[in-house]
Amino acid sequence: MTSLSEEVLLVVKKVRQKKQDGTLYLMAERIAWGPEGKDRFTVSHLYADIRCQKISPDGKAKVQLQLVLHTGESTTFHFANESTALKDREAAKELLQQLLPKFKKKANKELEEKNRMLQEDPVLFQLYKDLVVSQVISAEEFWANRSGGINNTDPSPYNNKQEVGISGAFLADIRPQTDGCNGLRYNLTADIIESIFRTYPAVKQKYSENVPHNLTEKEFWTRFFQSHYFHRDRINTGTQDIFSECAKQDEKGLKTLVTQGVKNPLVDLQSLEDKTLDEGYGICTTQPSTSNANKSVKDSSNSAIIKRFNHHSAMVLAAGSRRGELASDQASETSSTDGNSRDSDFFQPPVKKVKLQEAIEFEDLQRENRPKTVPLNLKKSDRYAHGPVPLQSQQYTTSQDIINSVNYIRHEMASYKPSLTQVLSSTAATSAIAALSPGGVLMQGGAQQAINQMVPTEVQGELKHLYVAAGELLRHFWSCFPVNTLFLEEKVIKMKSNLERFQMTKLHPFKEKIQRQYLSTNVSF
């Protein structure tokens, strides 16, 4: 066995994998399986690599457990011990259930981080493809340099990922199923529990108070579903219900929300009306009296439903917008919003102004104001317009020079007097004309083409990639200097070989290709 030092948490015998009998080991950090009779593992997965586990349905003949890895591969174990197969599987499943989440976070974070970085940054992705996939440098090296750099420079843009809100219908998702004998089954998942806690902090508080001292988890949820709290239309009856307090808290929360009033004056119905009629005036629209005596039970249950819907939606909304852990206790939440409400008096006029402006402004009537752009400041605009030109035309003449020379020529021409004694010989003249006509020796530069027109875009793209990749490698290389540790020395050597390899595998083929296709151009790398 390779790692006897590891703590083995569970051993399950008679587990088949790929039609081979063997033993399944669950250890502290990984799960492993070895075929019978051999003392090494043919299958070994770190928990961190496992995305999830799946089990075969209860009714199935084969009792199986499948592990799905982050890479997408999966491994299936078949529990073959007839008598205890189910029990074995349950045991393994339970244990995995406890273990996986612990590792999940750690592993996922890194992996997801890298994944996201690659997805968000196409240049990086290309670089990754160029360097890692083509095995110029290893993935670790790539990331070692990269992640450090990025985390140091600017970690914030990667952290403000949008938080996932809560589905408004999470309670509806727990559809009760009748189990046939006068009972109901509710399926709760970790997600739903999370949602309940985030939406109803009061329940979470109850949960932490009662579980596991007074109730088991199961009992807690059973009571939750039995309580009137869950069934919004039922009227509160018993006081022994532990959730009656939650309902009261909710009521209180709703009240504070209501008394806080609204910040947007345009939706404040109370201050909408300018002058309310005095009491006693007006057509009395028979208002149902507020006393509960003449209200039927149905009516009040109906209005309870309406209240609860408003509250539920508000809570879901609040849970979605609350930052991280703030969701934990309601006390802090209400106090913080209380603070807001006190401030709101000060802030009200600006809010009002903004809202009013919004209300009276029409976008389409505004003068079009284009997005402000930074003007491009070019020293040599012809270079920008034409792109890099072949080497010959390197001797630049400034426009001033040209103007000067034109002036000079014009001047010359004006005062030109043919001195017929010193004319060229006719042969010299023809050769000069030939040289100056298109295609002639002196006219080569005139027909100059910009390189960007001569070279097809894919070649340009490739060149760009190579340039970036070479830059990246060189960065790695130069980051080793000054070489003052052994590690750095090693790295320099490795980077040198990397660079050479890069030259061999990437640059040379490219150069050859270019040479083959564009012999005329003077390519040098």
Next chain:
Amino acid sequence: MLELKRTLDAKGHGVLEMPSGTGKTISLLSLIVAYQRAFPLEVTKLIYCSRTVPEIEKVVEELRKLMEFYTKETGESNNFLALALSSRKNLCIHPEVSSLRFGKEVDGKCHSLTASYVRAQHHSNPNLPVCRFYEEFDSVGRQVPLPAGIYNLDDLKAFGRRKGWCPYYLARYSILHANIVVYSYHYLLDPKIADLVSKELAKKSVVVFDEAHNIDNVCIDSMSVNITRRTLDRCQTNVDTLQNTIHKIKETDAAKLREEYRRLVEGLKEANVARETDIYLANPVLPDEILQEAVPGSIRTAEHFVGFMRRFLEYLKSRLRVQHVVQESAPQFLKDIFEKVCIDRKPLRFCAERLQSLLRTLEIADIADFSAVTLISNFATLVSTYSQGFTIIIEPFEDRTPTIANPVLHFSCMDPSIAIKPVFQRFQSVVITSGTLSPLDIYPRILDFRPVTMASFTMTLARTCLCPLIVGRGNDQVALSSKFETREDFAVIRNYGNLLLEMSAIVPDGIVAFFTSYVYMENIVASWYEQGILENIQRNKLIFIETQDAAETSMALEKYQEACENGRGAILLSVARGKVSEGIDFVHHYGRAVIMFGVPYVYTQSRILKARLEYLRDQFQIRENDFLTFDAMRHAAQCVGRAIRGKTDYGLMIFADKRYARADKRGKLPRWIQEHINDGSLNLTVDEAVQLSKHFLRQMAQPFRQEDQLGLSLLTLEQLESEEMLQKITQIAHQT
């Protein structure tokens, strides 16, 4: 503009229907302001009345823009003074008073600090609290008029703070010489407030009632009185207090009462002179005839008047002791009261005036305490003044709870023209405008005036940004309707739920659904909950529901907007005729679809409504059914119109009731909605509606740029001046 100009030229009244968001306010403002500048002697003042406080503020902001434009174009700042006026609650800057939440409290507290005798007492006893802002204003504020400019509510407050003046009284004082006044239409229509605030406004004013589709109800509300047993009890204590105060005063300061008596003998001459010289807006509670006479001797002394009130009160109490519903006209009531307790018509008519005078004489600090006796005296005056247009209904119990005695005397006004008549008579031009005034001809009839112009405008659209659909059937071909017989039908409720569910899946952001009444909504929500429809909807969007509590609803509304804002999407279930349907706009993503479940008829069993319908039939020859349909359709249009607030906005309008497909209903919708209803969208099933909306939404989601509108619904200056466009415009104008 053309129609408006015509109205102003003719110095007459007009009714204009213009879809919301097409610049109704700004065109009204700009033309009238231009008119004011061109003919400063013809039109001296613009009184712009709107409905809610935010709307008032919006108008002022638009006006500010207009004035900025003037200064920019002409290069000189014009000396217009424009200001908004609102209740004390919105204008008070007194630290203690303004912290009170309810308008009535603020008014009461303000009164107790600023009443004249309180201030007089303050002179002798400086410990008595007074409002320093009012004192400051009173001593110096009136001398210098408010500098020209545009004052919104907040600007007034800021100005008041800077100067240490009370913004409310400053505004009330300044409206007299302001060029433009923007306030709520209660200030003109409610005689109690109008008498205080607006009666001195110049005759050469143009009055605009914006959002006036409900103006008849406002008129009626302001003139109607309800008296319950509680009112009478409170009135009783009021009268007792009055009696005690009179006794006390008699011992200490009898001269004061004598002085009052003398004044009353001289009669209400002062008021009469004022009215004759046409300084004041007429007060319908204070009819002309009584101004000619002195207060009758029987109630001239304070004790006699209190005794008189006591008798009247006892009579009302006995009337409330009935066991069955009584309905009678004002003359019948007067006859009865004469027979039973020998109260004549004449003293009754002076009741309100006499009480005011007494309250002033007795130096009652808190008028709010005496609201009950004021109410009764107003009732007395009204019932004895108007023999027509009012009805008295005494109900011993509520219809729904016949066992619990809760007698109410409704003295309800049935003729909205009574309250608005002085406005039409006094001001040279009154313009009634709203997004939904169809059918136009009914307003002049019920408000009893003769308009110079009546016009309904539509929107010129570069793209059809509204999509009215009439869903008449469910997928199972069950006819959808909210009519009484099928109200409890599960199939209908289920299909309604289905419609909402399907819509919630395809419409982005916000959906607003309106029900015909609160009870109906409660029932439907409950049965949707039982059927699990709501849970399914929750998968798509969050659900918020209007409740009867305004504060709770405000919170729900804010959360609803938040949910629309952050992309989660939400549904607001609301009630037609409710506060939400009246005052809240759902612009852009706040309302991508409006669903109107059912036709929002009023509760027709109410006796008051029945009486009104009868009155309408007898007096104005408006058939009951016509009026009911008109009323229902204007509310439906109001509801669906909430979603479209401009050309760049877009939204679905779903009328979920098969009755909408009928010509008599459809024809009563505003023109700008009607012209987009084609035969293909008349009696759809839920599925068909979903298909059409999907198509519509996909089209609308395409980017909509300014260039797309140019030349169609948006004109550059050159285009506007071009011959071709002018022709087109006149052509459109002729069509209307």
